[in-house]
Amino acid sequence: MLAKRVTLALLAVRALSALASPVEHFTVQDSDRHQVSDSMCSDTESATAPTQNPEVRLDDGLFVGYRKGKTDNFLGIAFALPPTGDRRLRPPQPTRPYVGTHYVQEYGKSCPQQALTLPNAGDSQLMKDIGKVVDTLYEGITPSDEDCLTINVVKPSAAKPGSKLPVLVWIFGGGFEIGGPSTYDGATVVSRSLDLKQPVIFVSINYRLSALGFLPGKEVKDAKVGNLGLQDQRLALKWVQTYIEEFGGDPKKVTIWGESAGAISVSLHMLANNGNQEGLFRGAVMQSGGPIPVGDIEHGQQYYDFMVKETGCTHQPDTLDCLRKVPYNTFKRAMDASPNFFAYQGLVLAWLPRVDGVFLTEPPQYSVLRGHVSDVPVITGNCDDEGSLFSVSTKNISTNADMKDYLKLYMMPNAKDSEIDDLLVHYPDDPRAGSPFDTGLKNMLSPQFKRTAALQGDFVFHGPRRFFLKYRASKQNSWGFVWKRLKDTPFIGSAHATDLINSFGPGGELRDYIIRFTNNLDPNGREGLGIQWPKWDPAKPKALILQESALFPLIIGDDNYRSRALDYVANLSIRYPI
Template sequence: MLTNRSALALLAAWALSALASPIEPLVVQDSNHHLATNNICLDTKSDPPLELITPEVYLDDGIVVGFQKGATDNFLGIPFAEPPTGQRRLRRPEPFPPYEGIYYAQKFGKSCPQQQLTLPNGLNSQLIHDIGNVVGKLYDGITPDDEDCLTINVVRPAGTRPGTKLPVVVWIFGGGFEIGGAATYNGGVIVSRSIELGEPFIFVSMNHRLSAFGFLPGKEVKEAKVGNLGLQDQRLALKWVQTYISEFGGDPSKVTIWGESSGAISVALHMLANKGNQEGLFRGAIMQSGGPIPVGDIENGQRYYDFMVERTGCRGSNNTLECLRRIPYNTFKHAMDESPNFFAYQGLVLAWVPRVDGVFLTEPPQHAVLRGHVSNVPLITGNCDDEGSLFSISTMNVSTTADLKDYLKLYMMPTAKDEEIDLLLKYYPDDQRAGCPFDTGLKNALSAQYKRTAALQGDFVFHGPRRFFLKHRADKQNSWAFIWKRAKSTPVLGTTHATDLINSILTPGELMDYVIHFTSNLNPNSKKGLGIPWPQWNRRDPKAIVLQDSTLFPVVIGNDNYRTDPLDYVANMSLIYPI
């Protein structure tokens, strides 16, 4: 069973694994996001380094001043859109006007408003308080938020000049579409590694709107054509890359989009948007723990729009959407914080998630895959073995099969027939040895149905969409798959969601090398760096690289055919009953 101390340590470790140390600026940035016309001014309150290098890039009629750190030039917090505040709240992003004057791009911009994380009442109040403090302090310290948040960051090899035409990778952070920011990931680590491998590239990351600010659902939103604003922010940032990355030395025709969790889901949805026409915005895609999630029409989330209207006092307004734009920021934010987050009882049936809005997404993602409305670009996609464990700690009061059936009927498949759910539960038997964390026998039984629920949640949202995507697309576009199985011995959580980040973007590892090779050559294989030859995935003989806990064989080639029948059934249920 999970003790207070071990639960706190595990949750804190998970939170830390999702946060990299931000780059420290060498020069103080102006407090606002707009271009300054004053001369460069060093921070005289601290001792500057002996040799301070401030690289400059010309954008339009402006100069963007960055800083050099180690082997990289860094340009942080560049605005790419007008601030989505005031009457721009809950509207599609508008491009930032042509740059003028001098802009000090030496500090990350503030992240978009974060939804407050709360833990379920099933854990004792002191544990909730402790974990809340840990997570809260991490995100407040590293990703302070503000409604004026749409900024982009560029990290390149030091001294890169316009015309160099380096490949570009654009990173989209994860966080359940509720939390996170570009400042949590230090692009300097992977750029430095790309230089070491002789395959230098440029790293780009951006902020986008989250939760109710970025993914408000409802018929009012659909009628106003302002759904999926967080995805619209990302798309505008990709267009910014096409316009300006050549000035940093990048090649706009060699862009790979890369994300983890909700960032990976975003990558998949960019591949499906515009009926698969990527408009020249990218040539490759990398998805860590995310794919074409089973979501339906934006009106399926009407109750969350109504919740915001009720909690903000907009119920009596003649135009509730306009009311939500006009109310004070704190009023909007407080109401959003009271809505369910991914640690709520409903788990991964998220309140704030991309849905079919008729503009960015015109059909359910899995339907788009079946119809071939997919960007025909090479891709990498993979999962952590125990994706659902972290998000199932809230279900400890689900103690019987009858309870689990009620849970599924209430949240995951409210319109499914009883016999369909009964068949689903036969694929996920009431046997701790078959549950998640997988391959751990009778261990990690946080509650009677915890491992079973974790298996279901992980397969519906992560494993199922990945396998579905590959089965229908790998014969049409070059595809590589991976399975992350390290840290399997972690109590309760196993190889849980986001643990692969340590190997791909936070510190150098096999996955990081594969990402670098793929970004450079649209193939993860190379004679340089870590790892072993990685075969393409194909339906007849599905193979994946498996990164496991082993000193002798840390990376092996394995069969990607685990839970074939359950995952096929999950995919069919998702097609019929999207969230």
């Protein structure tokens, strides 16, 4: 039993987008690959194939990658000037034309990571196990550096300029606080795409995090330097438009794909520029993320003031300029001292995309209601128990009064008492109605744990997804899914990010659907492979359910769970954005 719990803990932690670090990559064994005769890989599997490193010329620069199986990998290519020195806390600037020879065979450094701390494990053996694994993995993260804006390209070895392959751009998650692309092995996706005879090129990008990427406050708004992490991503998408043809890609066939913070980022790229995607992408895939309920960037003023105080910039005439000039270690120590997503406030994150007047000009829900959305096909889904991992820190919430005080203090400080009372009617003090869902009286880590987990998961993940589909699925082709596997994991169930195992691991049905979607703008492809996945219909919503069943691992089920509760959550979110 202990071995099983440790294994589950490893799976949960390893799946966390927050731990997207250069530890062990997900890999697909050769025995798991199907033999195909597609011409795109016909000359790459031979034992006598040449082993010289692949090369790509960009501008006047020669980039030398490495070959892995049927794929060529080009890693750590700079797509922006280093955001260091006076470029700290400023929008990214594109690189100058490339010259010289560049060996791009290793991932670039991660962008500076916010220190991660787990809540007190108490008597939970599972959380103790996870805590040990987190400590071990976090110590092994590739050294971070402010000079981190790099991009990675993995292509079929036979792809060349003129191949015009569809492109899948991956945006990692990590709560906008930690993470990186290096754990997500794009070669597994590209290899599988060749097996399916649906070849794609895989691109992954770095972007600034925490206070360096998402600093809020009036000073930031006035200087027009908000949402720098999103601006990094946007510049990377423009790099793809400029250079992907040299790798054999088609800049007109780009799909953006993300999980957690990456999926939220995908949704916000769909809303930016009043919904005009500027030809940067033609499809979007969101795993555990959507148009979150955030408001004006000044709502985070307390975190700007915290950084100013902790770095010693309080009495400087220009505090933003001071933050640019303080030593990196001083800035990093202050950033590490700020709340992370395992803090008591949970998913009311310190460092979030917010309405800055430049990248985002209105709250995301407003954009959805007004139709300021990129009209592209969409896949969007959630894990069933999104809020469980982030509610372990709230074990001391034990009564109705505690629950109300918590919501009033963090999630909805401006809401009326009567509105919070009504909200709690939709989320009753009954563990059988809480998360992990459908587990009865099990998983009661504390009296209010399952209730808190349900609320947090619905506010940040389930609510935004269903809100988007409710108002957009009749206007743009959309497909929904719900991940219900690993439900027997103690306390956390089908937790946030556990679906990543299916996206990048062997035998991943989600990965196959996403590959076909990238090629055909339809997850079913043109051959109807796998179980037929219907479009989401507001009149009769259906979703793909990935469940723990040997006979029926995939089913099509109703996507109308907690409808009244999620509608109420959406209404409160519009009135009281974070």
